[in-house]
Amino acid sequence: MPMLEISNLHASVDNGAKPILKGLDLSVPKGEVHAIMGPNGSGKSTLSYVLTGRDGYDVTEGKVSFEGEDIGDLEPEERAARGLYLSFQYPVEIPGVPTLTFIRESLNAQRKARGEEEVSAPDFMRLIREKAAILNVSMDMLKRPVNVGFSGGEKKRMEILQALVLEPRFLILDETDSGLDIDALKVVSEGVNALRSPDRAMLVITHYQRLLDYIAPDKVHVMSAGRIVASGGPELAKELEAEGYDKYVRAA
Amino acid sequence: MGGIRMTLPLKLTPAETALLDALDGATGWRAATRAALENRGLPNKRDEAWKWTDLRRLTGNITEAGTIAITGTREPDAKLPIRHAPTDILPRLAGALGGEARIYTLSEGESLSLEVTASVGVGHAIYVVEVPTGVSAQVRERLSVADGGFANIAVLYRIGEGASLDRIVSIGDCPGILAVSSGVDLGEGASLRQTTLTFGGKLVRLETHLAHPGAKAEAVMDAVYLLAPNRHADLTTTATISGPEGNLSQLTKGAVASHGHGVFQGKIHVEREAQRTDARMTHRALMLGDRAEIDAKPELEIYADDVQCAHGNALGAIDETALFYMRQRGLPEAQARAILIRSFLAEPLDRIRDPQIRDSLLEDLVTGLEALS
Numbered sequence: 156m157p158m159l160e161i162s163n164l165h166a167s168v169d170n171g172a173k174p175i176l177k178g179l180d181l182s183v184p185k186g187e188v189h190a191i192m193g194p195n196g197s198g199k200s201t202l203s204y205v206l207t208g209r210d211g212y213d214v215t216e217g218k219v220s221f222e223g224e225d226i227g228d229l230e231p232e233e234r235a236a237r238g239l240y241l242s243f244q245y246p247v248e249i250p251g252v253p254t255l256t257f258i259r260e261s262l263n264a265q266r267k268a269r270g271e272e273e274v275s276a277p278d279f280m281r282l283i284r285e286k287a288a289i290l291n292v293s294m295d296m297l298k299r300p301v302n303v304g305f306s307g308g309e310k311k312r313m314e315i316l317q318a319l320v321l322e323p324r325f326l327i328l329d330e331t332d333s334g335l336d337i338d339a340l341k342v343v344s345e346g347v348n349a350l351r352s353p354d355r356a357m358l359v360i361t362h363y364q365r366l367l368d369y370i371a372p373d374k375v376h377v378m379s380a381g382r383i384v385a386s387g388g389p390e391l392a393k394e395l396e397a398e399g400y401d402k403y404v405r406a407a
Numbered sequence: 408m409g410g411i412r413m414t415l416p417l418k419l420t421p422a423e424t425a426l427l428d429a430l431d432g433a434t435g436w437r438a439a440t441r442a443a444l445e446n447r448g449l450p451n452k453r454d455e456a457w458k459w460t461d462l463r464r465l466t467g468n469i470t471e472a473g474t475i476a477i478t479g480t481r482e483p484d485a486k487l488p489i490r491h492a493p494t495d496i497l498p499r500l501a502g503a504l505g506g507e508a509r510i511y512t513l514s515e516g517e518s519l520s521l522e523v524t525a526s527v528g529v530g531h532a533i534y535v536v537e538v539p540t541g542v543s544a545q546v547r548e549r550l551s552v553a554d555g556g557f558a559n560i561a562v563l564y565r566i567g568e569g570a571s572l573d574r575i576v577s578i579g580d581c582p583g584i585l586a587v588s589s590g591v592d593l594g595e596g597a598s599l600r601q602t603t604l605t606f607g608g609k610l611v612r613l614e615t616h617l618a619h620p621g622a623k624a625e626a627v628m629d630a631v632y633l634l635a636p637n638r639h640a641d642l643t644t645t646a647t648i649s650g651p652e653g654n655l656s657q658l659t660k661g662a663v664a665s666h667g668h669g670v671f672q673g674k675i676h677v678e679r680e681a682q683r684t685d686a687r688m689t690h691r692a693l694m695l696g697d698r699a700e701i702d703a704k705p706e707l708e709i710y711a712d713d714v715q716c717a718h719g720n721a722l723g724a725i726d727e728t729a730l731f732y733m734r735q736r737g738l739p740e741a742q743a744r745a746i747l748i749r750s751f752l753a754e755p756l757d758r759i760r761d762p763q764i765r766d767s768l769l770e771d772l773v774t775g776l777e778a779l780s
């Protein structure tokens with residue numbers, strides 16, 4: 156049984172008026188990293204929102220199971236507690252809420268939902284220090300409000316830092332490479348690779364082959380107009396880089 | 408139509424009739440107060456300054472006499488009869504029916520705490536706080552009114568030349584009706600830092616009228632309101648700046664649930680002599696539900712030409728994108744909302760200088776948010 160199984164998924168925004176996903180099939184087994192590539196507007200971010208249960212993104216047909224459970228009716232926080240994590244294409248600024256507090260409260264909320272004990276303040280500080288070092292995130296940054304005034308690259312590093320602390324079972328990385336210079340890309344990829352494990356799976360959404368040089372995928376899927384139109388091995392990403400999406404856009 | 412306008416005699420509410428009875432046989436300005444009440448009634452939505460807060464309607468049937476207990480860290484220095492009549496009807500009534508005014512004269516470094524508790528029925532009280540020349544002090548007022556109560560309170564602050572006052576007003580749970588009218592006379596080079604926190608009530612009206620001399624004096628008038636369903640809070644301020652080089656900063660933040668009603672009216676009047684005034688007034692509020700009601704009227708009246716004055720007013724809803732982001736990280740929706748509202752409302756409270764009072768008000772805010780969800 157794949158960890159994530161998406162079958163014939165249709166989803167709309169604007170109260171059903173605007174269909175975006177149009178019969179999408181995808182399965183990601185535990186332990187694997189799959190990449191989704193596709194032109195702008197093909198529905199990649201929409202897929203990430205549908206998987207994580209964002210309001211306003213309605214599933215009209217098909218289903219999503221996560222570890223054998225149909226998660227279609229679960230709230231975003233319930234999905235998070237089951238281990239679904241989305242690294243946002245555009246991480247959100249939350250003025251007035253210190254990043255440290257936010258991460259600690261998130262972690263404890265998830266643990267509480269799973270019936271686990273909360274992490275004590277000193278244990279949390281030890282944990283966050285250890286993980287922040289991997290991503291070159293300073294304590295000073297962690298004291299600032301969530302994402303407020305951070306550069307694009309800092310925001311992306313912060314997304315991966317949160318993943319390292321929350322230790323999700325399934326990661327969706329939505330264009331985590333955008334806005335990163337090559338050094339930041341290396342740091343972020345290192346963080347992501349540290350999370351690779353036989354018990355975990357990942358969906359790496361990207362526009363460019365570049366990220367996949369650092370995070371080697373097991374499989375690559377091409378998305379166009381709300382569907383997966385081609386799947387293959389890592390060589391498919393190289394082909395897309397060389398030849399572009401034209402062939403698939405026309406095929407869709 | 409002809410030029411004669413007929414006004415029907417006002418049909419008095421039981422509350423008004425009871426007030427008139429209490430003023431029977433009054434003389435001087437008290438008699439004038441009685442006549443004014445008989446002619447115009449209690450403030451109501453036909454009065455421009457009360458168009459969103461209908462005191463008359465809500466006090467209608469409260470007739471019995473109530474009591475207002477004022478306890479404090481110490482006794483007042485004096486209790487004196489009121490000799491001069493305030494202008495507005497409510498403080499006039501408080502002066503006429505509230506007995507002697509309690510006078511507190513603060514000493515250097517003093518921290519005065521006043522607990523004002525009103526019972527069922529109609530009560531009036533008046534107190535005066537004097538901050539003598541050069542003195543720095545702090546006053547904390549906590550007010551509450553029982554269900555079925557109407558408390559009418561007049562307060563006068565006289566802040567002497569070069570004196571400095573931090574005033575913190577918080578309204579606890581207030582199922583009754585509370586009207587507080589504060590006059591603040593600011594001396595030259597003096598400083599006022601006023602912060603108000605209210606969760607509203609059946610009706611809460613907090614007026615502050617600041618007489619600002621310019622003259623390097625500085626005033627901060629900040630406020631926070633958080634209103635559950637069926638709670639009403641009205642924050643009304645006027646500031647008259649009469650001389651040059653004064654400073655005024657007002658930040659009011661609110662959040663209102665469906666069926667709650669928040670009102671902010673702020674008026675800054677800068678007189679011709681008040682050159683180089685720096686005055687800013689901001690009101691920002693969150694509508695927490697479709698049926699929340701928030702009315703705001705910020706006004707600047709500027710007669711001087713060399714001034715820096717600005718006002719801003721913004722109403723919005725909770726940032727749904729931020730809410731989703733937080734829930735994606737595992738925070739339950741109610742908790743995520745509470746965090747967002749708290750961080751929005753905390754700003755004026757964060758400006759309180761006394762750390763203990765600041766923390767205590769922030770805690771009150773969190774408690775209020777827990778009660779809301």
Ligand SMILES: Nc1ncnc2c1ncn2[C@@H]1O[C@H](COP(=O)(O)OP(=O)(O)O)[C@@H](O)[C@H]1O
Binds near residue numbers: 175202211
């Ligand atoms: N909330 C929304 N309301 C309206 N249209 C949307 C919304 N979200 C996405 N879309 C539209 O859906 C299409 C796919 O968008 P998106 O999923 O962001 O694509 P991608 O991430 O592949 O660039 C685009 O045409 C976009 O404008």
Ligand SMILES: [Mg+2]
Binds near residue numbers: 199200201244330
């Ligand atoms: Mg996208």
